[in-house]
Amino acid sequence: MNLEKADHDNGVVLRVEDIHKTYGKNEILKGVSFHIKKGETIVIIGASGSGKSTLLRCINQLTIPEKGRIWLEGEEVTHHMKEISHFRQRIGMVFQDFNLFDHLCAVRNVEIGLIKVKKMDKKQAREIAMEELRRVGLERQANQYPAQLSGGQKQRVSIARALAMNPTVMLFDEPTSALDPELIGEVLEVMRDLAMGGMTMVVVTHEMGFARSVANEIIFIEGGKILDQGTPHKLFTNPEHERTRQFICKIDELYGKTEK
Amino acid sequence: MNTMHFITDILFPPLLEGLGVTLRLIVYSVPFGFIAGILIAVGRVYGNKLISTFCFLYTLFFRGAPLLVQLFILYFALPSIGLYLSSFTAAVIGFILCSAAYHSEYIRGAIQSIKSGQMMAAEALGMSKIQAVSSIILPQALRRAIPGCSNEIIYLVKYSSLAYMVACVELTGAGKVIASRYFEYTLVFSIVGIIYLIMTSVVTIGLNSLERKMEIPGIGK
Numbered sequence A: 001m002n003l004e005k006a007d008h009d010n011g012v013v014l015r016v017e018d019i020h021k022t023y024g025k026n027e028i029l030k031g032v033s034f035h036i037k038k039g040e041t042i043v044i045i046g047a048s049g050s051g052k053s054t055l056l057r058c059i060n061q062l063t064i065p066e067k068g069r070i071w072l073e074g075e076e077v078t079h080h081m082k083e084i085s086h087f088r089q090r091i092g093m094v095f096q097d098f099n100l101f102d103h104l105c106a107v108r109n110v111e112i113g114l115i116k117v118k119k120m121d122k123k124q125a126r127e128i129a130m131e132e133l134r135r136v137g138l139e140r141q142a143n144q145y146p147a148q149l150s151g152g153q154k155q156r157v158s159i160a161r162a163l164a165m166n167p168t169v170m171l172f173d174e175p176t177s178a179l180d181p182e183l184i185g186e187v188l189e190v191m192r193d194l195a196m197g198g199m200t201m202v203v204v205t206h207e208m209g210f211a212r213s214v215a216n217e218i219i220f221i222e223g224g225k226i227l228d229q230g231t232p233h234k235l236f237t238n239p240e241h242e243r244t245r246q247f248i249c250k251i252d253e254l255y256g257k258t259e260k
Numbered sequence B: 001m002n003t004m005h006f007i008t009d010i011l012f013p014p015l016l017e018g019l020g021v022t023l024r025l026i027v028y029s030v031p032f033g034f035i036a037g038i039l040i041a042v043g044r045v046y047g048n049k050l051i052s053t054f055c056f057l058y059t060l061f062f063r064g065a066p067l068l069v070q071l072f073i074l075y076f077a078l079p080s081i082g083l084y085l086s087s088f089t090a091a092v093i094g095f096i097l098c099s100a101a102y103h104s105e106y107i108r109g110a111i112q113s114i115k116s117g118q119m120m121a122a123e124a125l126g127m128s129k130i131q132a133v134s135s136i137i138l139p140q141a142l143r144r145a146i147p148g149c150s151n152e153i154i155y156l157v158k159y160s161s162l163a164y165m166v167a168c169v170e171l172t173g174a175g176k177v178i179a180s181r182y183f184e185y186t187l188v189f190s191i192v193g194i195i196y197l198i199m200t201s202v203v204t205i206g207l208n209s210l211e212r213k214m215e216i217p218g219i220g221k
Ligand SMILES: Nc1ncnc2c1ncn2[C@@H]1O[C@H](COP(=O)(O)OP(=O)(O)O)[C@@H](O)[C@H]1O
Pocket: A023, A024, A028, A046, A047, A048, A049, A050, A051, A052, A053, A054, A055
């Protein structure tokens, strides 16, 4: 099978195949496979500790899986650590606790990847960085340091930082879980705009309102495997497993029926 | 002979010369000791097993053995393998090696206090380990290491007097010569002590203002 050719023809941006990851004696991921096409949004849900973050980190090889392969636009990412920088530049990542560079103001957080990794000249990098900050509504905060920003603003800067690299796909790891409830909306709005603008996104979140309205597909991870997957409509109304229904009910209990 | 005359005509000329040597010892030792300290800390934290072990053994030895013994080795023992160092060079090398060991421990602690997410975010952008360490980790860690490293620099100002033991006549040595010739221990060493106090005060104030200048807005206070 020639996946490279096939993925290219079918518009598959990211293909994850049979990923296994073990920490110590715990097999966290026991063979996870999925793929995402250009412009789609996949939402991943699953209990805390089920390996969602581990899975995202495997995609850009921040964590190396023992087994399994990853392709980005038909090119194999796994087993190519020498070229990993080129893949990572095309895979934007947004973290639960932001991980903004604390010693740099907002605009420098956004431009540093362009300057250090893409070797862009400073003036051009600054222009792009300001453009991205404008896109997330934070151009007025350009010179503020992370410690001077609210949680929601920090997360928007971190989205701008990832977008500045002009990625092919964006990974979000619970981007709103560390935020006060009143700040969640502004981050989801940016993400929704991105999805509408055609960005390909893999989003770990329990914001079911967002999943319902934005996701093309929801993946439910349990016991290191994908237990259920399908359109939001299918998972909410007619999941394969009773366990999926229970989990979705539990999310609604925990986070409220966020209809947004 | 009146005291004023003794101080200005007999004591000050050799003391100033000694002070010049002390300042040169410090000016050479501090920056190189600090830079070597950074390299050893980085090697210890991010190096492979070989490099990391080497850096560990380095700090173990240079923090563990008395500085005076290290200076004796550099000055008196190395000639036996054909390496002759001037007393000034031996002292500077000894100070650099020793202060590097202490700096590296302060810096290592600071590096390890930086949350792992910083490295992860840097690598996720496509930075290499070296880029991430030099432009993300160290700028933050070195800020946190300033108080510890300041401490070491102030120590160095004072332990520079050990150079006298390998025949490098610096401030303390110059004082000792005059003091024993004229039997004026109290006066001479009071003045020498005050000069060290002035030097350490200047360094302290300078490093404090550096620390304030490097403060990241929104953090601290
Ligand atoms: N670096 C690591 N070393 C050891 N165990 C880890 C590491 N990272 C994650 N784990 C373990 O793997 C499991 C899955 O973690 P994670 O992927 O963070 O789950 P989730 O994001 O779904 O909450 C957890 O039990 C966690 O303790």
